[in-house]
Amino acid sequence: MKLTWQNALILTSLLTTSQLLQAEPLTAKQYGDFDRYILALSWQTGFCQSLYERNRKQPAECKTQQEQSDKRAFLTVHGLWPGLPKSLAARGVDEKRWMRYGCATRPAPNMAEVRGSQKCQAPAPALSADIARKLADVMPGAGGQSCLDRYEFAKHGACFAFTPDAYFGAMVRLNSEFKQSAIGEFLAVNYGKVVTRQAFHNALEKSWGEKAVKAVKLTCNGNPAYLTEMQISLVAAKINAPLNASSFAAQHNSGNCAQQFRLDAVGY
Numbered sequence: 001m002k003l004t005w006q007n008a009l010i011l012t013s014l015l016t017t018s019q020l021l022q023a024e025p026l027t028a029k030q031y032g033d034f035d036r037y038i039l040a041l042s043w044q045t046g047f048c049q050s051l052y053e054r055n056r057k058q059p060a061e062c063k064t065q066q067e068q069s070d071k072r073a074f075l076t077v078h079g080l081w082p083g084l085p086k087s088l089a090a091r092g093v094d095e096k097r098w099m100r101y102g103c104a105t106r107p108a109p110n111m112a113e114v115r116g117s118q119k120c121q122a123p124a125p126a127l128s129a130d131i132a133r134k135l136a137d138v139m140p141g142a143g144g145q146s147c148l149d150r151y152e153f154a155k156h157g158a159c160f161a162f163t164p165d166a167y168f169g170a171m172v173r174l175n176s177e178f179k180q181s182a183i184g185e186f187l188a189v190n191y192g193k194v195v196t197r198q199a200f201h202n203a204l205e206k207s208w209g210e211k212a213v214k215a216v217k218l219t220c221n222g223n224p225a226y227l228t229e230m231q232i233s234l235v236a237a238k239i240n241a242p243l244n245a246s247s248f249a250a251q252h253n254s255g256n257c258a259q260q261f262r263l264d265a266v267g268y
Contacts, residue, residue: 025240026170029161031085031109036249037239039174039232040078043187044140046228046264050221053268061140067266071191072179074266077139077171078229079152082160083236103159111159119151125164135168138175170239177243181207192265194224197257208245215248218255226262231255 028034048062068074084098093105104113114122127135132143141148149168157167178184186195186203197218204212212232219229233251241247 023169023173024163024166026162026166028082031082031087031160033086034083034236036083036236037234038081038083039171039234040081040229041175041178041232042076042078042229043227043263044074044076045266046221046226046262049226049264049268050228053222059141059146060144061146065266071188072184074191075175075179075184075187077135077175078148079156080167080171080174081156102155103157104155109159112154114151114154116151120145120147122147122150122154124150125153125157125168127164127168131165131169131172134172138172139168174234174243181243183207187263190263192263194260194262197259197261208243208248211245211248211250214250216255217251217253218257218261220255220257220261224262225258225260226264227257 044061045065048058048065050056051058051062081099081102084093084095088098088105088108091107093108098105101113103109103111127149135142135149139148140146143149153162153164153167157164183200183203183206186200190199200218201213204216215233217231217233218227219231220226221228231251233249234247235249238247
């Protein structure tokens with residue numbers, strides 16, 4: 001039987017579901033009284049373009065970026081950020097300070113702060129070989145000279161006593177679910193093209209319903225604008241279940257992308 005891309009996608013989905021059933025659940029062993037996560041996914045070509053245009057130092061994964069036959073590969077993982085725990089808010093921590101400092105926030109959790117410019121100074125999370133390999137496929141900045149995985153775990157994971165495999169495994173799974181959805185197909189079909197925000201929203205709604213549209217914040221750069229990142233608000237209590245209409249939590253800020261923006265292609 002000829003393996004079409006549609007059949008390949010179905011097969012990949014079945015394999016992912018099977019792996020999900022065997023995956024270690026993501027559980028906060030402390031400060032677990034938060035109600036949402038923010039899943040940050042980058043449009044990698046746009047992210048690299050924004051660094052180039054702002055004359056910022058480009059990481060190795062941008063310098064070596066190449067075309068991919070499956071354009072969904074450019075939807076990559078930035079991070080998974082727990083919301084402000086109620087127990088910390090009761091101690092005077094506000095949302096702005098929490099998002100800036102994460103686990104280093106004072107008076108608690110008050111862990112060592114790692115700066116974005118010095119990511120590799122953070123301890124390396126103890127990942128299994130299997131999760132490390134899968135993460136490298138979807139988080140180009142993991143390991144190597146970029147150390148994004150170290151930074152993300154130190155800032156957003158360590159103070160919750162997450163198991164590193166569960167934390168990064170959740171990111172791998174969620175990224176895969178986005179790629180396999182109607183929004184993933186939309187991104188692939190419109191690679192390098194200008195799209196409308198309404199068309200983007202329609203693909204999100206087709207994937208998981210209207211709640212998904214209201215849960216997504218889009219970030220664009222440039223003039224004319226191109227997509228660099230999407231931040232998706234997810235219900236914390238449902239983080240270990242496959243994405244569905246009830247997984248999403250509305251957020252007030254829909255981002256700075258205008259009515260039209262480009263899904264940037266490789267190259268400057």
